[in-house]
Amino acid sequence: MFWPMDDFLWPFLAGLPLALALPLLGTLLRLRDEWLATLGLAHLAAAAALAGMGLGLAAVWGAPVGAMLGALGKTLARQRNNSVYAVMILGGWSLMLLIAANSALGHALAQALVDGQLYFAGDREAFLAATVALLCLWALPWLTPRLIRARLLPSFERANHLPAWRWHLGFDLLVALTVAVATATLGLMATFALVFVPAWLAFRHAPSWRRAWRFSTGVGIAAYGLAFALALGLDQPFGPVLVLLLVSALILDGFVRRGPRDAGV
Amino acid sequence: MNPWLRLEGVVAGYGRPVVGPVSLELGPGEVLGLAGPNGAGKSTLIAAIxxxxxxxxxxxxxxxxxxxxxxxxxPIRPLELPLTGQEWLRCMGVSADGMPGHLAGILQRRMDRLSGGEFQLLSLWAALAGAGQLVLLDEPTNNLDPAHVHLAAEAIMARREARATLLVSHDQDFLQRVCSRILTLGAMRGGGHGCGRQQSGTTHPPS
Structure with a gap:
């Protein structure tokens, strides 16, 4: 092996379930035009993680608090659009840097949350990541048809007096929890990239929803594995390598589809 | 038999009254057509229901x-959507049994890659073949060519017995063909301000 397996097994196992779960959530967020949700919730999660670390809590315990509060606030405000997430990004970013500037944690730690600190993940992070991934695999088959119906035929829920808040809030909390754990494990931008890029590619190419799930998780896991190996082999930070790989795949796909002249992503 | 839907003197709109007062009753097996000029409030009446x-x-x-x-x-159709017609019907709890052959042939295609007429016909089937007892159809012949209009009429007629159907259309021939009664909403009077405006609603059998 070209990397010391014992040292990096837990980090690898911690990220792998998230590389599976985040693209699945990404397909539904893209369907709902809420893909910016990840970045908004991730910023709140990072701010809460930083605040928690100031109190002696590990990032994976603090992060969900911020993300869940964001999801609940969005539901209570009855807002379901990217504008809300833009507000979360701005608020989370300012809180994160202000907490860092006014505590002993310092700017470097805030930056670590943005960049990702996967190599410091251990069995605790791996356990939490596996738990949220299993939660996604359990809940999504029930949530998905309801969320698709709500997106394409919103009048159906109201006309039939259905308790739609259950699946909308359930999905919001599932996204918040997964994004929070992912932010504390993979880093903010790596989390966003795993939600955003595989789902976009799947929407372009998959012939059905079932295939879109396979396609997006395939892209997510392949990119994660390759990024992990490259980052270790080349001694680079994991987050930027993963994001670069995914963005490259998106650009390459644009070239293949439309030729170099019109290869805008 | 008790009606499944009853409207009594309904005045409805968004922000201000747009339609009404309208009274009507609709029971199982009936297909009631809503006719009238643009702006008469036909779709608003559906939205109120x-x-x-x-x-x-x-x-x-x-x-x-x-x-x-x-x-x-x-009907909402995102520009990119990797969802087949079959998957959409499954989300709606709708069976493809009894579906016209042409429609059955497009079920494995992505919905964003269907023609406007195919998508409309699939959406109409999703409304007609599900568990809905009260079926509200707003301009079901949009985007349909004459052959597809014929299919749409047959589908509505074939499934009317166990349902009460309220149908909005500008297509008088279509209304005459499928409706058991037609309610004609009059054009609004009063220049667009709701207070005191009156609107007539008269039902009559197709001629």
Whole structure:
């Protein structure tokens, strides 16, 4: 092996379930035009993680608090659009840097949350990541048809007096929890990239929803594995390598589809 | 037999009254057509029945436990959507049994890659073949060529017995063909301000 397996097994196992779960959530967020949700919730999660670390809590315990509060606030405000997430990004970013500037944690730690600190993940992070991934695999088959119906035929829920808040809030909390754990494990931008890029590619190419799930998780896991190996082999930070790989795949796909002249992503 | 849907003096609109007062009753096996010029408030009346448009006066009564199916005037279709017709019907709890052959042939295609007419016909099937007892169809012949209009009419007629159907259309021939009664909403009077405006609603059998 070209990397010391014992040292990096837990980090690898911690990220792998998230590389599976985040693209699945990404397909539904893209369907709902809420893909910016990840970045908004991730910023709140990072701010809460930083605040928690100031109190002696590990990032994976603090992060969900911020993300869940964001999801609940969005539901209570009855807002379901990217504008809300833009507000979360701005608020989370300012809180994160202000907490860092006014505590002993310092700017470097805030930056670590943005960049990702996967190599410091251990069995605790791996356990939490596996738990949220299993939660996604359990809940999504029930949530998905309801969320698709709500997106394409919103009048159906109201006309039939259905308790739609259950699946909308359930999905919001599932996204918040997964994004929070992912932010504390993979880093903010790596989390966003795993939600955003595989789902976009799947929407372009998959012939059905079932295939879109396979396609997006395939892209997510392949990119994660390759990024992990490259980052270790080349001694680079994991987050930027993963994001670069995914963005490259998106650009390459644009070239293949439309030729170099019109290869805008 | 008790009607499944009863409107009594309903005045509805968005922000201000747009339609009404309208009174009507609709029972199982009936297909009631809503006709009238643009701006008469036909779609607004459907929205009021769905609970999406405020009712300013009168009331809408639905039979207890009545399930509702709806075909919007412009069904939502995202520009990119990797969802087949078959998967969409499954989400809606709708079976493809008895579906016309042409429609059955497109079920494995992505919905964003169907033609406008194919998508409309699939949306109409989703409304007609599900569990909805009250079926609200807003301009079901949009985007349909004559052959597809024929298919749409046959589908509505074939499934009307166990349902109460309210159908909005500008296509008089279509209304005459499929409706058991037609309610003609009059053009609004009063230049666009709701207060005191009156609107007539008259039902008559197809000629």
């Amino acid at each position: 769905l609970g999406e448009a405020p009712v300013f006066a009168g009331h809408v009564e639905r039979a207890h436990g009545l399930t509702v199916a709806h075909l919007p005037q412009r």
